[in-house]
Amino acid sequence: MMFYVEILGMLPEMAKAEVRALSELGGGEVVGSDYLLVYGNVEDVSVLRRLGLAHEYGILLGSFDSAQDLLEYSSSLEWNKLIKGTFAVRRERMINCSHNVEGLDKKLGAIIHAQGFKVSLSRPDTVVRIYCGERLWLGVRIREFRGKEFDARKADRRPFSRPIALPPRIARAMVNLTRATRELLDPFMGTGGMLIEAGLMGLKVYGIDIREDMVEGAKINLEHYGVKDYVVKVGDATRIKEVFPGKTFEAIATDPPYGTSTTLPMDRDELYRRALESMYEVLEGYLSIAFPADFDAIDVAESIGFKVLDRFYQRVHSSLSRYFYVMKT
Structure with a gap:
């Protein structure tokens, strides 16, 4: 399974090493990173529940050279295999974002909604993520690590x-x-x-x-x-x-x-x-x-x-x- 992790910015190299270590435990490896987004593949993604220096992790669906490529790919996905219950699309512009992503979350949301899923912006059951860095990244969040629990x-x-x-x-x-x-x-x-x-x-x-x-x-x-x-x-x-x-x-x-x-x-x-x-x-x-x-x-x-x-x-x-x-x- 391909995964993504959005790491914290306070100790980024240590955070990347933490993801590498857990990827090894999960039978996989880190493939690369794009600013604070680290990605790779793993057999057991649940091992990432242990993360400390991270905002969230999830399933990585793909990376793209343009917003149009992302939307075209999204139109071909079977979202019923990825979304449970209501959904929302959240967009993240990282400091190295090199694409125009204005309104991209709404366009993607419309594609998913057209497949019969209900939007809930305040309390969605499933969060679909777009990250903008050197490339555009599409994923589905598995877990968010809230500061209050730490x-x-x-x-x-x-x-x-x-x-x-x-x-x-x-x-x-x-x-x-x-x-x-x-x-x-x-x-x-x-x-x-x-x-x-x-x-x-x-x-x-x-x-x-x-x-x-x-x-x-x-x-x-x-x-x-x-x-x-x-x-x-x-x-x-x-x-x-x-x-x-x-x-x-x-x-x-x-x-x-x-x-x-x-x-x-x-x-x-x-x-x-x-x-x-x-x-x-x-x-x-x-x-x-x-x-x-x-x-x-x-x-x-x-x-x-x-x-x-x-x-x-x-x-x-x-x-x-x-x-x-x-x-x-």
Whole structure:
């Protein structure tokens, strides 16, 4: 099945990599992109339900050089196989739109309506999508990711809250970048944000934090969001084998403390190096991790044995810039 994903603009390269990772899990691949539209083919499109850094995804019906080509193609489609109930056509002009699309949504709507479907602009059962970029793209939305569902899991909305935590969308993307299908470990779990996102995807989650209050708080948060399949322990991220003796992990996603407002148990760079060594000992697949931009993560990780596959830059504020990395053992 051909699919499209409309990604968020805040971390576009990371968002594209997230789509690539999930496409692999779904038995397919990303074929290309047109600004914030990513497209490809996949055997199991439902895997895209896991997306974090996306506005929506759906079935891709085709791409076109002109509005006339799009309309002619639409006239030949059997819309009864694509539309359930009422419908609406939504048009999106991306920043690189190079076509005149004025009124194109109404013309397409008239074609579909002529096949016997009822229009509902306010609450349609099916949304037909037109995207204008370098080309014109036609699709049918499967799911829209609303901001409020992620906002409900922000740090300040959790029962046990601390001010320093990744936004849920980014945490979810980091989990997806690990290609996890069964389980995930976060050895610096804090209040459990990464584990919440992984648990809501149906993964069994494991967490470690050196502070007992964080472990108890993470349990409260996991239970609050309905995550039941978890194991969280007080422990040292530089000694994972001691916390989970004899256990290896399919995937690890974590956001270590940056040392800006936290007292670290040792020199920051030494903590990172030892933690990476500890993760390497227990990991069987992918690691998704964030580090401050001034830490030489690539050299350290490669000296341990990791293969660094990707990194994505983000300026958080004036005193913090970071990279998100994807590594593999």
